[in-house]
Amino acid sequence: MSLGSRRVLFLITGLGRGGAESQVVLLAKGLKARGWQVEVVSMIPPDSEGPKGELASSDIPVHSLSMLRGKPSLRGVWRLARLVREFRPQVLHAHMIHANLLARVVRFLVPIPVVVCTAHSTVEIGRSFGTERSTHLVYRLTDFLCDLTTQVSREGYDRFLKGKAVRPDRLRFVPNAVDIQRFAPNPHAGLRLREELGIERDTFLWLAVGRLEESKDYPTLFKAFSRVLTEYPRAQLLVAGHGALEKELRQMVGSLGLQTSVRFLGLRKDVPDLMKAADAFVMSSAWEGMPMVLLEAHATGLPIVATDVGGNREVVQDGLTGYLVPSKDAGALASAMLKIMTLPKDERIAMGLRGREWVEERFSLKAVLDQWESIYTELMAKKVKP
Structure with a gap:
């Protein structure tokens, strides 16, 4: 193998609209722009409204193993082995637990110089394994098949070490x-979107973005927002995302009398503009990894209120760029939201801009791509025959 050959194959469990998926798209497009040959493989069929089209528009081939969610498939393993033989990547870089394990297993069928596995959750629990301890055991037993495992949050890194x-x-x-x-502040774009949504300029607008699933704990957010409305009755909350709990959450909003103050926007492709239209961002998650959406919100210059879970404290500097609160505590969440709302506008804007500076310094695409290229090159060099 020659170090002049630069081909990377990304493998991910699915290509929907989530944080891990967004990260794969960013890395794939960024590496291609730097001269790498890049292809992407999804274990399950990509979502029709997911990022497949964005990758295709950048001339990055996307393949599907046509596996069913949560069901092992020998045919899927063979399909991946065939794709590896055809593309001959120097690096197979997997994202999310099931893809991480598949990348390791396929090494029994086809030679791959370098296998890298990235975990995107602080608490890794595979659908088939039931507990974090069991998941750690499976990782440990297959560790010899992987050249490097990475974690997107320091807390996740520490949990992997502790769990061996x-x-x-x-x-x-x-x-x-x-x-x-892409997520730079743009007040004019924000005002245009406010007009489209029928939101007045002086309305304080909160934004929440994420799947309507248990992990995001929207019930706590809605309870907190009902308290916020007692002091700011004209405030609005936009919720962008879809998921299995949508019907249940809509019913809850109705039972709390929030129908005119909380708007479900569904799956949106204009999240950057939504962020530019908002005054602040809120996240009520019960657990997280390193949330892309928080990085994006700070990059847009938004102050953030978030629960102190997973890698959130690595993004939000409590008291400087936003506020961190305990999870499952509607009262604490409401109090933090009110803190931001009562700040003078110039102080609130300054808080958001400090967040952008923090993210730009530590999480810019250039800085992270530099890290990945260094890691790939380092691992590839070890496989070069003298």
Whole structure:
């Protein structure tokens, strides 16, 4: 193998609209722009409204193993082996637990110089394994098939070490990246979107973005927002995302009498503009990894209120760029939201801009791509025959 050959194959469980998926798109497009040959493989069929089209528009081939969610498939393993033989990547870089394990297993069928596995959750629990301890055991038993495992949050890194999921010399922390230019503040774009949505300029607008699933704990957010409305009755909350709990959450909003104050926007492709239209961002998650959406919100110059879970404290500087509160505590969440709302406008804007500076310094796409290229080159060099 020659170091002049630069081909990377990304493998991910699915290509929907989530943080891990967004990260793969960013890395794939960024590496292609730097001269790498890049292809992407999704274990399950990509979502019709997911990022497949964005990759295709950048001339990055996307393949599907046509596997069913949560069901092992020998045919899927063979399909991946065939794709590896055809593309001959120097690096197979997997994202999310099931893809991480598949990348290791396929090494029994086809030679791959370098296999890298990235975990995107602080608490890794595979659908088939039931507990974090069991998941760590599976990682540990297959660790010899992987050259390097990375975690996107420091807390996740520490949990992997404590659970002995990976040998210390095979584990690194590499954060998620954010496209600073795409999420740059733009008040004019924000005002245009407010007009489209019928939101007045002086309405304080909160934004929440994320799947309507248990992990995001929207019930706590809605309870907190009902308290916020007692002091700011004209405030609005936009919720962008879809998921299995949508019907249940809509019913809750109705039972709390929030129908005119909370708007479900569904799956949106204009999240950057939504962020530019908002005054502040809120996240009520019960658990997280390193949330892309928080990086994007800070990059847009928004102050953030978020629960102190996962890698959130690595993004939000409590008291400087926003506020962190305990999870499952509607009262604390409401109090923090009110703190931001009562700040003078110039102080609130300054808080958001400090967040952008923090993200630009540590999580810019350029900085993270530099890290990945260095890691790939380092691992590839070890496989070069003298």
